Amino acid sequence: MSPERPTLPPVRLNSEAELARDALTVPLLARAVRLARWAGPDTRVGAGGELADEQLPEAAALLGYAADDEDGPGYASEAWRVAVDTGLVEITEEAEEAEEAEEAGESGEGDGDEPEATVTQGEELALLTSGSPQDVLSIWLTALDTVLADAAVPDLDDLVGALEEGGEIDLDSLGWDPEAEAEFLEGVLGNLYLLTVAEDAPADAPVPLPALAASMIVPDDMGEPSDDVLEQVSDAMMRLDDQFRLLEPVGLVDFTPVDEALMAEAGEEPAELSPDEEDISRYGMVRLTPLGLYGVRSRMLDAGIDAPAVGDLADKGADVLLAATADFPEGAARAETELWLRQHQPLPAARELLGAARGGDEDAPLRRLRCQQALSLVGGEAEPALREVLDDPELGGLARVWLTEHGAADVPPPSEAMIYWLTIDTVAAQLAAEGNSEELQGLVEGLAQQHGGFFDTAWRVDHPATADVLEAMGRLHPDKKVAKEARKAAFKARSAGR
Numbered sequence: 001m002s003p004e005r006p007t008l009p010p011v012r013l014n015s016e017a018e019l020a021r022d023a024l025t026v027p028l029l030a031r032a033v034r035l036a037r038w039a040g041p042d043t044r045v046g047a048g049g050e051l052a053d054e055q056l057p058e059a060a061a062l063l064g065y066a067a068d069d070e071d072g073p074g075y076a077s078e079a080w081r082v083a084v085d086t087g088l089v090e091i092t093e094e095a096e097e098a099e100e101a102e103e104a105g106e107s108g109e110g111d112g113d114e115p116e117a118t119v120t121q122g123e124e125l126a127l128l129t130s131g132s133p134q135d136v137l138s139i140w141l142t143a144l145d146t147v148l149a150d151a152a153v154p155d156l157d158d159l160v161g162a163l164e165e166g167g168e169i170d171l172d173s174l175g176w177d178p179e180a181e182a183e184f185l186e187g188v189l190g191n192l193y194l195l196t197v198a199e200d201a202p203a204d205a206p207v208p209l210p211a212l213a214a215s216m217i218v219p220d221d222m223g224e225p226s227d228d229v230l231e232q233v234s235d236a237m238m239r240l241d242d243q244f245r246l247l248e249p250v251g252l253v254d255f256t257p258v259d260e261a262l263m264a265e266a267g268e269e270p271a272e273l274s275p276d277e278e279d280i281s282r283y284g285m286v287r288l289t290p291l292g293l294y295g296v297r298s299r300m301l302d303a304g305i306d307a308p309a310v311g312d313l314a315d316k317g318a319d320v321l322l323a324a325t326a327d328f329p330e331g332a333a334r335a336e337t338e339l340w341l342r343q344h345q346p347l348p349a350a351r352e353l354l355g356a357a358r359g360g361d362e363d364a365p366l367r368r369l370r371c372q373q374a375l376s377l378v379g380g381e382a383e384p385a386l387r388e389v390l391d392d393p394e395l396g397g398l399a400r401v402w403l404t405e406h407g408a409a410d411v412p413p414p415s416e417a418m419i420y421w422l423t424i425d426t427v428a429a430q431l432a433a434e435g436n437s438e439e440l441q442g443l444v445e446g447l448a449q450q451h452g453g454f455f456d457t458a459w460r461v462d463h464p465a466t467a468d469v470l471e472a473m474g475r476l477h478p479d480k481k482v483a484k485e486a487r488k489a490a491f492k493a494r495s496a497g498r
Contacts (some may be wrong), residue, residue, distance in 0.1 A: 032143065
């Protein structure tokens with residue numbers, strides 16, 4: 001496999017216009033917008049830009065929380081922080097007052113008051129209504145950064161309890177490593193992304209919280225998890241339950257929390273996980289929203305991770321298309337190719353694809369397979385391009401297959417050498433695409449059965465992958481006698497420099 005190939009399956013994203021509409025309806029961002037439109041010169045804030053305590057009841061009421069709702073001020077404070085971080089509001093310290101305060105502090109004079117700040121609406125607020133979808137999504141991504149940072153912080157009550165006499169947070173007594181906690185959450189989101197974009201993943205299916213927690217804790221090579229590992233999974237699951245509750249209002253996930261009946265009573269151990277529980281949803285279920293897929297992918301790209309999206313290659317050349325889709329799952333490769341073909345006229349597209357499929361390098365067989373699959377989506381307008389390569393040793397067999405399948409007249413029969421070359425090329429492509437799959441095993445059995453003396457001729461085929469293909473046939477064929485013949489043929493091919 002080429003090191004330049006993507007390590008993640010391509011994701012199918014909604015259009016930026018659809019994603020921007022989703023972002024504008026996100027509860028947390030909507031609350032931040034309401035506070036930004038309410039804010040003005042009379043709004044008082046603290047030294048860190050947070051809303052002053054006396055302003056919180058009014059802000060909470062503006063967001064629709066009743067005066068006796070204990071959570072209202074907290075939601076207002078969170079929405080205000082998002083408004084500040086995203087630039088929906090701007091906080092500027094009056095220059096003269098700041099200078100006077102500084103001079104007073106140096107001379108020991110002054111009344112000790114903090115310099116006042118002026119609150120104004122930020123330029124980004126207008127972008128939410130008049131900007132492009134990219135502008136809206138950029139603001140949402142900043143909001144997501146803020147919430148992810150909050151989600152990686154322990155409960156505030158624990159933080160207060162961990163304060164040392166000097167006013168510093170004792171992270172050791174809290175057992176909290178900020179960097180490790182942030183990395184854990186990023187890893188969880190990465191695993192959730194992988195589970196979502198996998199080729200065999202059910203569409204929009206949520207992931208059980210225990211399974212997601214186990215994906216971060218249980219080693220791949222571990223058989224039956226130990227009690228200690230299960231306890232770690234349980235702890236991680238409860239931590240994720242808290243974090244996803246914070247992440248849902250920003251539109252990253254759809255989340256069904258852990259059933260409170262399963263939550264531990266105060267001072268007791270968390271409820272043991274029961275994988276055989278009839279209703280696994282009681283342990284929490286989570287899925288990335290379409291906006292969440294976009295958000296996690298954006299963070300991966302910022303981190304230097306190759307996270308392709310279907311449609312990325314629509315404006316690229318056929319050489320890039322075939323090279324990139326060579327390692328895509330079949331469904332994603334087809335979707336990407338269909339988008340590429342919409343940008344090209346059939347006949348020039350066919351010629352470009354055929355030209356990009358040539359080559360004797362290791363990846364060439366898989367490129368030709370993707371070329372063949374792409375050409376199957378092109379109509380009869382492409383016929384002249386296929387006839388032009390009938391005598392090409394690498395593409396002639398592929399061209400004959402296409403012409404025959406499309407009912408073309410006067411298709412010259414292939415030579416025996418071309419048939420064997422195409423067979424080796426096809427098996428080499430399947431090996432690269434799927435490895436030792438059941439489908440390939442069936443192909444190998446069929447070849448050996450249909451062509452008597454196949455191996456006597458196959459080892460002579462002048463193809464770079466001949467020896468590797470014959471070795472693979474020796475591994476895959478269930479008949480020991482046939483497998484031995486394949487291995488002998490592979491040895492002959494290697495001795496002949498094939």
